[in-house]
Amino acid sequence: MKVRQILGGKAGNYLWHVHPHNTVLEALQLMEEKNIGAVLVLENNQLTGIFSERDYARKGILKGRASKDTLIRDVMTSPVITVDVEQKVEDCMEIMSQRHIRHLPVTENETLFGIISINDIVTAIINDQKNRIQSLESYISGGY
Numbered sequence: 554m555k556v557r558q559i560l561g562g563k564a565g566n567y568l569w570h571v572h573p574h575n576t577v578l579e580a581l582q583l584m585e586e587k588n589i590g591a592v593l594v595l596e597n598n599q600l601t602g603i604f605s606e607r608d609y610a611r612k613g614i615l616k617g618r619a620s621k622d623t624l625i626r627d628v629m630t631s632p633v634i635t636v637d638v639e640q641k642v643e644d645c646m647e648i649m650s651q652r653h654i655r656h657l658p659v660t661e662n663e664t665l666f667g668i669i670s671i672n673d674i675v676t677a678i679i680n681d682q683k684n685r686i687q688s689l690e691s692y693i694s695g696g697y
Contacts, residue, residue: 556645556659559669559677566667570595571604573626580604580625591656592631593685599664600612601627608654622658635660638667642674649674686695 560566571580582590594602604625612628613620615693634652636645638661645657649671659667668683 554562554642554677554681555638556636556640556669558591559642560638560659560667561674562680563667563673568665568667571641573601573624574597575625576621577604577609577618577623577625577628578620581609581620589694590670591668593658593667594625594631595626600633600691602626602631602634603633603656603658604629604655605654630650633658635670637661642677645669646671647676 567587569587569589571583573594573596578673583592584590584679591603592602594604602625608628608630609620612618613623618628634648634649634654635658638659640659649655649657656670657669658665659669
């Protein structure tokens with residue numbers, strides 16, 4: 554399975570984003586509104602960073618920074634690790650595990666295409682396994 558398949562199965566492939574000069578509070582409000590754990594940081598339509606709940610906790614709250622006064626550029630993760638739409642899901646899992654990250658922006662021909670989360674990967678794998686099991690059961694029972 555490849556990243557393109559995961560993005561195709563998502564209920565909307567929105568590129569929710571903020572700008573480096575937005576405040577952490579603005580990013581958190583967007584994340585809460587959209588029920589997401591990370592937002593992309595774009596400047597001049599170029600991916601310059603990613604801001605996650607983990608960034609907020611480790612670089613914001615624990616450092617005593619106020620959300621309404623702290624700019625995203627001061628707490629975002631940059632440079633951003635990205636994957637290509639044709640990347641294998643297993644490769645993405647390995648990257649996420651080794652780098653201790655939960656979100657991967659996706660590119661196609663060096664253009665931002667989407668974002669996947671560890672939850673997207675787990676859901677896709679579970680659905681793929683369910684489909685394989687159903688196919689095998691159908692084959693075994695002769696309903697092929």
